Amino acid sequence: MFASTASFFGTRMGGTSRRFGAVLMTLLGLLAMTFFIGRVMPLDPVLAVVGPDADSSTYDQVYQAMGLDRPLLVQFGYYLRDLAQGNFGNALLTGHPVIEDIARVFPATIELATLAIIFGVVLGLPLGVFAAANQGRMGDHLARVVTLFGYSTPIFWLGMMGLLVFYAWLGWAGGAGRIDLAYDGMVPSVTGMLLIDSAIAGDWEAFFSALKHILLPALILGLNSVAYISRMTRSFMLEQLSQEYILTAQVKGLSRRKVIWGHAFRNILVQLLTVVALAYGSLLEGAVLIETVFAWPGFGQYLTSSLLLGDMNAVMGCVLVIGFIFVGLNLLSDALYKVFDPRTR
Amino acid sequence: MKSFRSTVLGTVFGALLCAAPLLGQAKTPDDQLIVGMSMANLFSIDPANAPGLDASGINANLYDTLILRKDGSPDEHVPQLAERWDVSEDGRQLTFHLRGDARFHSGNPVTAEDVAWSLYRVLKLNYGLATTWKAYGYTLDNIRQLIRASDESTLVIELPQPTDPLLMIDTLATSPSAVVLDRKTVLEHEKNGDLGAAWLVTNEAGSGPFTLSAWRANDTLVMSAFADYWGGASKLKRVLIRHITESQSLRLMLERGDLDMGYGMAASDVQALAAKGQMQIQTLPRGTMYYVAMSMKSAPFDDIRVRKAVRSLIDYQGLDKVVMPYYGTLNQQPMQLGLEARLPDPGYRLDVEAAKRLLAEAGHPQGFKTTIRTLAEPPFVNIAASLQSTLAQAGIQASIITGTGNQVYGAMRARNFEIIVARGAERYPHPYFSLRTFVYNPDNRDDAGIANFQGWRAAFQDAELNSLIDRLGVERDEAAKLNMYHRVQQRYDELAGPIMMISQMTDPVVSAADVKGFQGADAEATRYLGVYKQR
Numbered sequence: 001m002f003a004s005t006a007s008f009f010g011t012r013m014g015g016t017s018r019r020f021g022a023v024l025m026t027l028l029g030l031l032a033m034t035f036f037i038g039r040v041m042p043l044d045p046v047l048a049v050v051g052p053d054a055d056s057s058t059y060d061q062v063y064q065a066m067g068l069d070r071p072l073l074v075q076f077g078y079y080l081r082d083l084a085q086g087n088f089g090n091a092l093l094t095g096h097p098v099i100e101d102i103a104r105v106f107p108a109t110i111e112l113a114t115l116a117i118i119f120g121v122v123l124g125l126p127l128g129v130f131a132a133a134n135q136g137r138m139g140d141h142l143a144r145v146v147t148l149f150g151y152s153t154p155i156f157w158l159g160m161m162g163l164l165v166f167y168a169w170l171g172w173a174g175g176a177g178r179i180d181l182a183y184d185g186m187v188p189s190v191t192g193m194l195l196i197d198s199a200i201a202g203d204w205e206a207f208f209s210a211l212k213h214i215l216l217p218a219l220i221l222g223l224n225s226v227a228y229i230s231r232m233t234r235s236f237m238l239e240q241l242s243q244e245y246i247l248t249a250q251v252k253g254l255s256r257r258k259v260i261w262g263h264a265f266r267n268i269l270v271q272l273l274t275v276v277a278l279a280y281g282s283l284l285e286g287a288v289l290i291e292t293v294f295a296w297p298g299f300g301q302y303l304t305s306s307l308l309l310g311d312m313n314a315v316m317g318c319v320l321v322i323g324f325i326f327v328g329l330n331l332l333s334d335a336l337y338k339v340f341d342p343r344t345r
Numbered sequence: 346m347k348s349f350r351s352t353v354l355g356t357v358f359g360a361l362l363c364a365a366p367l368l369g370q371a372k373t374p375d376d377q378l379i380v381g382m383s384m385a386n387l388f389s390i391d392p393a394n395a396p397g398l399d400a401s402g403i404n405a406n407l408y409d410t411l412i413l414r415k416d417g418s419p420d421e422h423v424p425q426l427a428e429r430w431d432v433s434e435d436g437r438q439l440t441f442h443l444r445g446d447a448r449f450h451s452g453n454p455v456t457a458e459d460v461a462w463s464l465y466r467v468l469k470l471n472y473g474l475a476t477t478w479k480a481y482g483y484t485l486d487n488i489r490q491l492i493r494a495s496d497e498s499t500l501v502i503e504l505p506q507p508t509d510p511l512l513m514i515d516t517l518a519t520s521p522s523a524v525v526l527d528r529k530t531v532l533e534h535e536k537n538g539d540l541g542a543a544w545l546v547t548n549e550a551g552s553g554p555f556t557l558s559a560w561r562a563n564d565t566l567v568m569s570a571f572a573d574y575w576g577g578a579s580k581l582k583r584v585l586i587r588h589i590t591e592s593q594s595l596r597l598m599l600e601r602g603d604l605d606m607g608y609g610m611a612a613s614d615v616q617a618l619a620a621k622g623q624m625q626i627q628t629l630p631r632g633t634m635y636y637v638a639m640s641m642k643s644a645p646f647d648d649i650r651v652r653k654a655v656r657s658l659i660d661y662q663g664l665d666k667v668v669m670p671y672y673g674t675l676n677q678q679p680m681q682l683g684l685e686a687r688l689p690d691p692g693y694r695l696d697v698e699a700a701k702r703l704l705a706e707a708g709h710p711q712g713f714k715t716t717i718r719t720l721a722e723p724p725f726v727n728i729a730a731s732l733q734s735t736l737a738q739a740g741i742q743a744s745i746i747t748g749t750g751n752q753v754y755g756a757m758r759a760r761n762f763e764i765i766v767a768r769g770a771e772r773y774p775h776p777y778f779s780l781r782t783f784v785y786n787p788d789n790r791d792d793a794g795i796a797n798f799q800g801w802r803a804a805f806q807d808a809e810l811n812s813l814i815d816r817l818g819v820e821r822d823e824a825a826k827l828n829m830y831h832r833v834q835q836r837y838d839e840l841a842g843p844i845m846m847i848s849q850m851t852d853p854v855v856s857a858a859d860v861k862g863f864q865g866a867d868a869e870a871t872r873y874l875g876v877y878k879q880r
Contacts, residue, residue: 044751048388051396052754052769053782054473056794059758061471093388094562095546104561160593168597175603176594177565181379181585185559185567295589297564305385305563308749 027323031083034319035076035312043310048092079316088320089313093306098317101302106321107192108178109298112218112290113283119222120229121276127226128233132241133260143230150227158220159293166216174213176295183209217294221287225279232275236268269340277329284325372602375880376582378860378873381595382608384563384588391545392463392524394472398631401521405870406568406584408524408551411441411460411500411517414866419515419684419775426455426525426552427500436510436821443498447575449527449552457494463526464492466540474522476797480781481513482506507819509826512777519773519870526550554579554874563588568873580877599624599855605878606856606863611723612671615853624855628671629865631850632681632773634783635673635724635766637732639843641804643763645709652841654703655764658735660695661847664728672724673848678834679783681774682849686830691838693845700739712740718756719766721747728847729766758796760804768850769799773870776830777817783844784837785814803843810836 046063047054054062067075082089088098124147131143166173174180178194179187183206187198194210240246241264249259288300299318306314373379387399395404412430415421427441447455465488468475482505483491491503504513517523527550534544541550549557554576555568566586570579587604589595592611596618598604610618618624637659639646646652665675676682677690704712715736719729726747733743743764748756756762769782784807786800787793795801813833820826856863862875 042752042755043749044755047751047755047758049394049472051473052750052758053396053476053797055476055479055797058471058473058475059796095389095543096562101562160591163594163597168601171601175598175601176381176589176591177587181373181377181587181603184565184585293591293594295587295591295594297561297588301563309388310751 023327026327027320030319030323031080031316032076034316035079036072038310038312038315039072039075041310043308045092045310045312048309048311083320088317091306091314091317092309092311093302093314098314101314102299102317102321104192105297105299105302108296109284109287109291109300111193111195112214112221112287112296112298113280115214115218116221116283116287117225117276117280119219120225120279123222124226124229125233125272128230128235129237129260129265131230131234132237133256135238135241140234143234147227147230150223151231155220155224155287156289156293158223159217159290162216162220163293172212173216174209176293178210178213178296179206180209180213213294217290217296221283221290225283228279229272229275233268233272236271237264240264240267270337273333273336273340277333281326281329285322373605373857374582375878376580378581378584378605378876378878379603380584380586380606380608381589381598381604382586383590384566384586385590387566388562389546390549390557390560391542392522392526393467393470393474393545394542395521396473401870403566403568403586404521404524404549404551405553405866405872406555406874407549407553407557408526409447409455409553410523410525411443412514413870414515414518414773419773420511422514422518426460430514432510432514437504437507439502439504439510439513440495441500441502443500444575445498447552448573449530449550450556450571451527451530451550453527453529455525455527455552456497457500458497459528460500460525461489461492461494462528463524464522465489466526466531467522470540470542474520477516477520477522481508481516509777509817509819509821511821512818515775519775521870525552527552554872555584558583574874576874579874581873584873595855599857602857604857605860606854608852608854610853610855612853615671615855618855623858625858625860625863627854627856627863627865629852629854629871630674630682630774631852632775632779633768633850634676634679634681634779634846635669635728635768635848635850636783637728637845637847638757638762638765638767638799638803639845640760640762640765640802641843642760643715645707645713646763646843647804648707649841650703650707651709652843654700654707654739655736655741656693656841656845657696657700657703658732658739658741659693659845659847660731660735661693663695664731664847668724668727668731669848671851671853673850676846676849679837679842679844679846680776680779680830680834684774684776686776686827688831688834695735697735697738704739704741709740712736712742714742714744715763716746717743717764717766718746718748718753718762720750720753725766725768732764732766757802760791760802777814780814780817780830780833783846784810784833784842787811799844805843807836807840810840 046059046066050058050062063069067078090096091098091101094101127143131140134140167175187194187203187206188201190197190200195207198207198210246259246264249263288304290296291298291301303315303318384399386397389395390400390403392404392408395401409426411425411427412422413425415423426443426447428444430439430441432439443455443457449455464478468478468483468485468488487505491505493501495501502513504510530550531541531545534541536543547560554571554574556571558567558569560566565588568584570582572578592614595607595610596614599607599618615626619626639652639655641647661675661677674682677693678687680687704710717729717732719725729745733745736743753765753767757765757767783799786798786806788795789801789804789806793801800806810833813829817826817829820829854865859879860876861879862877864875865871
């Protein structure tokens, strides 16, 4: 018994170690690729600091201070050493530690992306099911036009049109930024997400101001996800609806609603998990175009600005975060598979 | 029942539709100025390391200088922290007498030692802005001796080498590094001998009309009025700057009244707002110049006939009419418009036939292939596209390589380009500094590495021009100076200097109709002290 228990735990531990090792190698590989690509890109971070008119002595001084005179492998080694100690380096853009910057901008993106994926799921799933259940009919065609529109229309244009119609003309939406100026900096930061923080503080005026500002960009971002989620849902549903067990259920006299939602939809939940997780992951990476149009101080803008400056400390920090996100979402998906599909336990 | 429900829903919806604009009607606070602009290039407000235009604009409100320029004139200055100043007979010593009532935001009094230390700090840290002081001959060995406080309120500045003292006075008025720091406060935040460099990236220690209340990078920057400002407190309680990069978002917010002022908008949006007539639009001239530059290191641009041909293939007037509105004003001299020393434009025009003749004489009757490097944003990319088209009319096949600022200027600093469309020079109009930037090149060797001189970058060197500019640095006789300035411009024209000016930068600033007292300064040093809202 002891041997079998030890064997059981040994197998589990071995599996966990292997998984941990795989994650570590993935992240290391990601960092290495980003680092070396960043160093060979024709972007000069020194110029960003000293300006284009600095003389060569100033340029050389800053070049050495940034450690750029060392061999690439040595630079990477120093970076990994600092990383192991929790030091992601300082950002050129802000002068602050990269980890602080990410902690500041990431909640803004989490808030936006989470609301967007909720829109995407709440609108996309039923739309996909509806389209599949009405395959070939008007409802299916309409649903596909809507999803095609959401997928094909440049999100930048959608953002501008949204601002023009709902903000400038109708005044329903807040303008650029996360909150009205009157509340800017007034909500005590707990999570960094204004909706939650203002609710915690009981400042309902600030809450509604933040809500007014986030709804439009989240909706537009969500539209893109609606298209993707809806099309995948339709595809999965069509596959299920063509199965024999569906015919059996219908013959047994079950209602259409029960057949579609109670049977077919339940069987695609696992597949949808992956789709939604991937969609959420790509939103968390940072919807830089929407963040630009709506002046949303999020992760996407931060990463893009850092990249254009050649600020590799910030870029590497962001890449690491993105790596963790996707690894985390994959692990979460795997765990949820076991919940939704007993066959995987 | 269904009908009743529909009626109720319809009524509510209709009411919302009508009321929504009222619910959302925006209005900024009466005593706060809300500004929208891109802060993408704002990553440090340390005066010793803040070369960008955005940082200069912020620091102009957080700090004071000894003196200020009067109405954009490089020869007239008004007191600031210095009540008055004297220049010695030989022009080698300037003495500034500080006012007694100026205080830093910390409450510490402003002393002459703070001024001397601030300038020393710039040189010691040796970032980009130190170049200005090194050009005067200051070094770490001599600066503390040559720039010193003779007492609490008297600052003595000795010039290390013969120099026109007016140049130093204008530098003290306009250089972003010439602001005065609270030495005691900065040194309290010093780490590892950095003279407060790490702290000052995101903090300030000034005496200006505003203090820095908050700064979230690429998000918001808030300045609050300094109640004890020696020049009288601002009528504005706060100036809040929002990071907005998208021009159309800026425009919509200005129209809705969520912003009072917008910088850096695209020409099309400024034109649209101008057409509506509800906003105030000021077009502020800057010292910076747009140019087309050729590298004389790259054949065939070392041939004067080829350079003249390219000069005849630039559609100056077309660019000025079509591409440059709200970006710049036609200028063909290596010196800013409005300066007394500036000669009129030489009248360069697009002349394809003349260009073809010159190219044939130079041995390129069929043209040649080349590249144009430029920034991937308007108006640079539009200028490059126009140039590509006109060059092609004479057989020159140019391919455009776009990039970010540090890609394009990096290539120029490395002398690794053929043609470049870019922008540069001093941020404030001054004949001497402009010529020194564009025309002067004391050492044309590759390893001289004097990339701060655009002339060096383009591998252009002329002994007569260098000599004239050196003499302009010391000459005090106004008539003699004028003659020399004219001669420099004439000779540059004769030599078909490779850096060909096409436009002097302008900066459109859009403000709401009730914003009053905004007077844009030409040195990107606009202060909000006199601004208020008429409501």
